[in-house]
Amino acid sequence: xxxxxxxxxxxxxxxxxxxxxxxxxxxxxxxxxxxxxxxxxxxxxxxxxxxxxxxxxxxxxxxxxxxxxxxxxxxxxxxxxxxxxxxxxxxxxxxxxxxxxxxxxxxxxxxxx
Amino acid sequence: xxxxxxxxxxxxxxxxxxxxxxxxxxxxxxxxxxxxxxxxxxxxxxxxxxxxxxxxxxxxxxxxxxxxxxxxxxxxxxxxxxxxxxxxxxxxxxxxxxxxxxxxxxxxxxxxxxxx
Numbered sequence: 001x002x003x004x005x006x007x008x009x010x011x012x013x014x015x016x017x018x019x020x021x022x023x024x025x026x027x028x029x030x031x032x033x034x035x036x037x038x039x040x041x042x043x044x045x046x047x048x049x050x051x052x053x054x055x056x057x058x059x060x061x062x063x064x065x066x067x068x069x070x071x072x073x074x075x076x077x078x079x080x081x082x083x084x085x086x087x088x089x090x091x092x093x094x095x096x097x098x099x100x101x102x103x104x105x106x107x108x109x110x111x112x113x
Numbered sequence: 114x115x116x117x118x119x120x121x122x123x124x125x126x127x128x129x130x131x132x133x134x135x136x137x138x139x140x141x142x143x144x145x146x147x148x149x150x151x152x153x154x155x156x157x158x159x160x161x162x163x164x165x166x167x168x169x170x171x172x173x174x175x176x177x178x179x180x181x182x183x184x185x186x187x188x189x190x191x192x193x194x195x196x197x198x199x200x201x202x203x204x205x206x207x208x209x210x211x212x213x214x215x216x217x218x219x220x221x222x223x224x225x226x227x228x229x
Contacts, residue, residue, distance in 0.1 A: 034217065038156075041201060041223070041225075042222060042223070043117075043203050043205070043220030043221050043222050043223055044156065044203070044205075044218075044220045045220070046217035046218060046219065049217060087155075099169075100146060100158045100161055100169055100171065101146070101158070101205075101218060102158065103148075103155040103156045103157070104155065105155060106155060
């Protein structure tokens, strides 16, 4: 799976949009971009994923550049409960259930009151 | 909605003892993954099962073994425990869609294993 690069940490004011960048310059054509977050010592939580189109769900938006070498996760109105480590992961789609998620270092996002 | 259930939530064992961690995936999910997360570290993949067959193997010590049963629940067996095995152990489950695109894993709350 392609390697991803994320900032080690970021701060965001409560109520503002949190924009978390991720570089994945070696991503392959069949690899998806996934975002997960882990709130202290809890199990990682799925946020969103995409291939090449921008995606939005009730939690966040995912903006993928046209060349797919980078993406940005947007939390539109950050709350204190969004404080967590955010992981950007690229992974192929699979028919055989053998494509694990490989966690990198992630971005520690702190929401400031 | 049903989630991934892991048991026990907490476990304390002495060195050289054995431990068994259990994972009950979301109903109808056919794939189970095990991860280990040491203090201050990121989750590390251990092993996975798809339709009760081992599908992938990561940095799992030989002292550990796992299996997935006919009801799709999975157990991680750990023997000759060492202090370094103290960690959070997460199980995740997923359902591979018919056209092969995974819609995301659901993780359990984890088992905190402390080896003393």
